Amino acid sequence: MENVIELQNVNKSFKGFQLKDFSMTVKKGFVTGFIGGNGVGKSTTIKLIMNLLQPDSGTISIFGLNYKQHEKKIKQRIGFVFDDNIFYEHLTLTEMKRIIKRAYSNWDDNLFRYYVEQFELPLNKKIKTFSKGMMMKASLTIALSHHAELIVMDEPTSGLDPVFRREFLDVLHRLMENEDKTIFFSTHVTTDLDSIADYIIFIDKGQHVFTKESTQIEEEYAIVKGEKELLDADTKKEFISIRKSNHGFEALTANKNRIEEVFGQMVLIEKPSIEDIMFYTKKGAEWHV
Amino acid sequence: MQIIISNNSKEPIYEQIYAQIKTHILKGELQVGQPLPSMRQLAKDLDISVITTKRAYEELEKNGFIYSIVGKGSFVSEQNNEMIKERKMQVIEEQLTAAIQNSKEIGVSRTELIELLTMLYREEE
Numbered sequence: 309m310e311n312v313i314e315l316q317n318v319n320k321s322f323k324g325f326q327l328k329d330f331s332m333t334v335k336k337g338f339v340t341g342f343i344g345g346n347g348v349g350k351s352t353t354i355k356l357i358m359n360l361l362q363p364d365s366g367t368i369s370i371f372g373l374n375y376k377q378h379e380k381k382i383k384q385r386i387g388f389v390f391d392d393n394i395f396y397e398h399l400t401l402t403e404m405k406r407i408i409k410r411a412y413s414n415w416d417d418n419l420f421r422y423y424v425e426q427f428e429l430p431l432n433k434k435i436k437t438f439s440k441g442m443m444m445k446a447s448l449t450i451a452l453s454h455h456a457e458l459i460v461m462d463e464p465t466s467g468l469d470p471v472f473r474r475e476f477l478d479v480l481h482r483l484m485e486n487e488d489k490t491i492f493f494s495t496h497v498t499t500d501l502d503s504i505a506d507y508i509i510f511i512d513k514g515q516h517v518f519t520k521e522s523t524q525i526e527e528e529y530a531i532v533k534g535e536k537e538l539l540d541a542d543t544k545k546e547f548i549s550i551r552k553s554n555h556g557f558e559a560l561t562a563n564k565n566r567i568e569e570v571f572g573q574m575v576l577i578e579k580p581s582i583e584d585i586m587f588y589t590k591k592g593a594e595w596h597v
Numbered sequence: 598m599q600i601i602i603s604n605n606s607k608e609p610i611y612e613q614i615y616a617q618i619k620t621h622i623l624k625g626e627l628q629v630g631q632p633l634p635s636m637r638q639l640a641k642d643l644d645i646s647v648i649t650t651k652r653a654y655e656e657l658e659k660n661g662f663i664y665s666i667v668g669k670g671s672f673v674s675e676q677n678n679e680m681i682k683e684r685k686m687q688v689i690e691e692q693l694t695a696a697i698q699n700s701k702e703i704g705v706s707r708t709e710l711i712e713l714l715t716m717l718y719r720e721e722e
Contacts (some may be wrong), residue, residue: 484637505649
């Protein structure tokens, strides 16, 4: 499968923060969710992907091209959604569009109108009067109006109400009917990922923790609940990390079948959410240091 | 084609889809040669990821329920009776082997086992 985004051994240091030997790939035709806590390097990585920052070392290629020689070509093919307002606040959406459309050779006014109507956006109100949700819709409209092959979004659903979150995911689902589109977005609203992400990349403290297919996560991981007496030195090894209380334990495993063999009916096995996986994996990593 | 997915089930979503499409085919609700919705269309309709439907279709194809033509989509295969029979025979062989092993463990002779089988077979008739 073709990689649309490829980072190899990327390093980037700031005061007090470092992206360490970071490698990842994003596959064409799929949705990849990028998860991790606050301040672990998600936005830095996205800025590197967008060439808003340059790596200290390592290589970054987008559509198989590098930014040094092909910046314009690459940017034409990406639609970018920021979590902050990137528009001139004193302009209206129509005025903003006139400025932006000149930058894109594939700009499509019909497509722009289609999304404006769908999102019920006002064309002649100043952008500074927009709510957070409207701003997001406007940003998405601009990103989708030039037939971008790759949509990159930084925390697109943070601060959105549940109704619009659904609408937003719907737009993405519709976009993915076209197998030439690729979506990459960071989030910490992990329920967004359950329904749409094909691949999940987990980053923590500037380091790549894992990249997995969402089906693989469903098959391998499980939350296990049971009585504390079941835990001993051997059985503990089956888990990534364990939370104990006075009433029993709850733990995450990356080997569901094995747990079923070992514990059978003695434990309760449940499907984990991505949030569970993030929480327990982070805990587990802390234990093993 | 009706497909109902539970997000709270322990069973992975791709397995739920696999099982339901398989049932539709075996019951004859989906006819031979009938096209299935594209993986991307189905993912959109069910609000799930493309890789989930892809996985379900791959399993269906692997087990001979559907076939895919590049650029055209996926279709219901002819359910080959010979193939189904062969698969069943394989299962029977495995089960009988297990029965023989169990018999040996507790010293049941071949004659006794055949007698038991004959008796059970008649009861089912």
